[in-house]
Amino acid sequence: MRPPDNQPDFIGALLSMFLGVVISFEAYRLEAFSTSLYVGDHTLPAILGLLFFMLGGVLLIQSFRVTEEASSPNPGPLFPGKRLRLLLCFLFLLLYVWLLGAIGYTMATLFVSFAFFILIGSYRWRTSIVYSVLLTGGLYVVFIYSLHITLPGGDLF
Secondary structure (H helix, E strand, O other), X not given: XXXXXXXXXXXXXXXXXXXXXXXXXXXXXXXXXXXXXXXXXXXXXXXXXXXXXXXXXHHHHHOOOOOHHHHOOOOOOOOHHHHHHHXXXXXXXXXXXXXXXHHOHHHHHHHHHHHHHHHXXXXXXXXXXXXXXXXXXXXXXXXHHHXXXXXXXXXXX
């Protein structure tokens, strides 16, 4: 057997498939306590175990495909710009934790998602504003109206 062209995907696929098997065994163990074969505490773990195993298999097959990145001899370290983006993302996550207590979930999510759309998505600032408003509004509707969960308001509001 030839070695995979994308070793990180290969390792991730094997881990995903292993987790799928472990989760499926746990679902089988929980099935003994269920009153129904189709609905019970075992249903979600069984679905997740199957998904983990199947998607891991797809990733395993994909890891043997030759790609341009995998065929390059030495991809090298992260570019300085990518390293700075990674550091900024980490700092914005820390800022998000602080902002949750200060200005509340809604405003903190709006600000930090705007920054992430610029940093990770490389969108222009106008597009990032629209997407962050849509994301924050969508999450607000889901949590408040669908799940009936109150969101933290923060110290300032």
